[in-house]
Amino acid sequence: MKAAYGGDASPRRRTCRNVCLAATAAVFVATIVLVILCLTVFKAKNPTTTVNSAVLKDLDVSLNIPRVSVDVNLTLGVDLSVKNPNKVGFKYKNSTASLNYRGTQVGEAQIGSGKISADQTKPMNVTLTIMADRLLGKSSELFSDVRAGTLPLNTFTKISGKVIVLGIFKIHVVSTSSCDFSIDVGNRTVGQQRCTHKTKL
Structure with a gap:
């Protein structure tokens, strides 16, 4: 046995x-x-944020020469697009776009969270308005720029999110875009933009 x-x-x-x-x-x-x-195939790639155009929606300038002061009300419409080159969706959280004057943030707009599908480019539109109180420390420079007829501005957009590869790996990415341009005060037009784009895994 x-x-x-x-x-x-x-x-x-x-x-x-x-x-x-x-x-x-x-x-x-x-x-x-x-x-x-x-x-x-599924290697995470950096989303790219591009500023397609900036349009002046409203501009009111009041120059007080005796007091060497100026009041500026400005609203700017910015057309953005974010390209997701990945083979999987890109989820981004609440992000921001800011308007800057000579290194000082003078306006801000929120970009709500969302998702961009694989290989998709998603358009976004934000409206940026100058907050007058933030210009107080720049009154002399602002006065000189308005008298010269040109207002130098910058838009900075930062979008943060993550790419989930094969439902397992979560890779965090940050995409930014910075654009310098000028406002022609007399013609109320936006001058040529010079933009730089950065991405970070």
């Missing part, structure tokens, strides 16, 4: 060992394939 039992056990052990080896090999191969996919 013992000999018969032992004879049956050896093939069973070999079968179990073969099954374990096959399972291990399958897991190993699947892991290698997953890594290759993550490094090639």
Whole structure:
């Protein structure tokens, strides 16, 4: 009886060992394939934020020469687009766009959270308005610029989010765009923009 039992056990052990080896090999191969996919097809790429145009919606300028002061009310419409080059969706959280005058933030607009599908470019429109109280420390420069007829401004947009690869890996990314331009006070037009774009994984 013992000999018969032992004879049956050896093939069973070999079968179990073969099954374990096959399972291990399958897991190993699947892991290698997953890594290759993550490094090639599903490798996270940086979303790109682009400022397509800036349009002057409203501009009121009141110059007080005796007091060497000026009041400026300005509203700017900015047309943005964010391109997601990834093969998976890009989820971004609440972000911001700011309006700056000579290094000082003078306006801000919120960009609500959302999602951009794979290989999609999503248009966004934000409205930036100068907050008069933030110009108080720049009164002399503002007076000189308005008298010269040109108002130098900058828009800065920052969009943060994450790309989820294969439903497992979460990769955080930040995309920014900074544009310098000028407002022709007399003609009430927006001059040529000079933009730089940066992305960070």
